[in-house]
Amino acid sequence: MAKTGVEQSAARVNNNKGKHPTVFLGMSGGVDSSVSAILLKEQGYNVVGVYMKNWSKDLPGMKCPWAEDLADAKRVATKLDMDFMVFDFEKEYKQKVVDYMLAEFKAGRTPNPDIMCNEEIKFKLFFEEATKRGADYIATGHYAKSEDGKLKLALDQNKDQTYFLYRISKDAVKKTLFPLAELKKPEVKELAKKHGLANAYKKESMGVCFVGDVGMKDFLREYIDITPGEIRELETEAVLGYHDGAIFYTIGQRHGLYVGGGLPYYVVKKDLEKNIVYVSKNLNAKDLWTKAITLDNIFIRDGSDFPKDGKIMVRLRHRAPLVPAIFEKNHVLFDEEIKTIAAGQSVVFYSGDTCLGGGIVKG
């Protein structure tokens, strides 16, 4: 790990604080992790704030706001009289998250880098490094619950982030505190305000950090050679327009098609080989709906939590409602047709409030 001026304070941690368990808290500079710091302090932990510096590309007009986030995180830690460190995971993040994401897009799938980041960085590298440096626990500002070694839904169903956490290791969950497990977002905001945290009103971060404000499309363009191609209507094969790279289109997507007028078109199919994107006006087009999804890379948190009859609830995207399904081998079967989700996205399993794991849509 490169030693910079910012990390100087890192050398001095854990002095004379042996009486209380030590928690290394991942801090992003946002309101959730900041309030987590307050709660952990109130619970009597010796809290060490850690900013994870992940990979960011710094080009003119393309800037990840990491320096400001770092300053925000450090400001909160300082105000709360906490030790603070920077863990530099740039290299690992590039390899494990960015390169994976690019490979997935190149293969025509729609990956979820946040899930990969939690699995590989936050609940692996961060967990390991923190443990090495004497942490009894790690903590993050995620809306999720860790109970008896199980990953469970947060009280705030609307904010629950277990969708992004289903692949994190069981060892890490056992040693993770989620201080926001029992809180609702408005309460979190209120706490931040009460404690005079400057970032209480900060806009919530959306999307992937390293892409910053420019958006995924501009980012991908930097790395992937794009070939323009035809947009055809599924039913008629008629050429309706041209796209600027098939990888930018996700099945079920409605926006961004350069075909105007009348009813909206939906992306229903991509032929990467011929570089054709197929669209349809027909919301009932069979490619848009399915009763079965086949998964890859399935991660089961604890087989014994699985209902014997295979009847589970699944979540198809973050914040989407839970829907009943049956898990059989590597298939998820639904009673009624559901709107398909793109290859590369995750399907996450639940039973009651326990997250059972999940898998990645094959394709």
Next chain:
Amino acid sequence: MIYLDHASATPVSDKVLRAMTPFMTDDFFNPSSAYLPAVRVRDAYENAKNSIANSIGAKGNDLVITSGATEANALAMTVVSKNGKILVLETEHASILENVKKYKFDIIKVDKNGLINLDDLKSKLSDEVELVSVSLANNELGTIQPLAEISRILKESRLDRLKRGITTQLLLHSDSSQGLALLELNIARLGVDLMTLNSAKICGPKGVGALYVGHDVRLTPLTSGGGQERGLRAGTENVAGVIGFATAIEAIRGHSSAARKKYTALVSILKKELEKAKIAPIFLGNAKHQLANFLPVSFPGLDAERLVFKLEEQEVYVSTGAACSASKGEPSHVLRAIGLTDTEIAGSLRLSLGVLNDEENVQQAGKIIRKVVDDEVRRIYG
């Protein structure tokens, strides 16, 4: 609030604001228009430029108004020919160090106080060097550079070139963003060919600067268009900004000696207070060659950024190193250049005094900083 960061920004004075306002409202006309009200605006603009120029012993026509010091610095560099080389000081502001990368360049070293190493300058003055850029005073340490002496060295070098039949230009540029209020500047006496002036550091508006361009100095415009600023900087004139700049510069004229005296006294109050801290402060640079309002100080072993946040809670505002490098999360290249260790750099604050300071608030700030330093010492060492 106690503001100890005048090297970053200064408040626009009431007088400046009052002078500017009409040129954004009643007298909004484009100075290039033909009708009389516009002509009057043109006159006011030219008068303001004259006033700015006069304060450094130049004429209004010698100035190119810019959007600030960064643009003026970039414009100054366009003076070099395709094969020409630029020499810059290693402690220059990013606006110099980043822009110079577009040219052939070399770096001149500084000594442990941040003063230019004149022997290094001489050894690097090869025949291809066309421009030497040395700021009047450094923005982190306040070190005042011996411009007149540098100019003499360049003059000798020019003579030597002529003797050998070489006619390549050799010019001196200086960014005077820091120090404009505290030093009497005279173009002829300093012997500079190009000088950057900045309104934002002297209680004028931000977004206005100027480049003094000596006679026989040929620049290449960065933007083209309507031919404003003698064709060197196209775009409708920032009339209100220039009026504000002129008003600000007039306000400091003739007061530099009194200002130096005032800040020397205030800095010594601050120093005395800081010396009582539980960790011995290192005052950076050499006061003899330093702007009177600068107090760069390191508390080795502490994290200056934490001090900034702790002080912010008590409404005392200071910078670590330079604001620019701090926001990039990189340790200051200036402090590195004067040979500080990583620990010393990490513990460095830049305190810079100005119009918002007096004996009382400086005394109080000193006490607050000392307390915050002591608290951090306690947190770390128990």
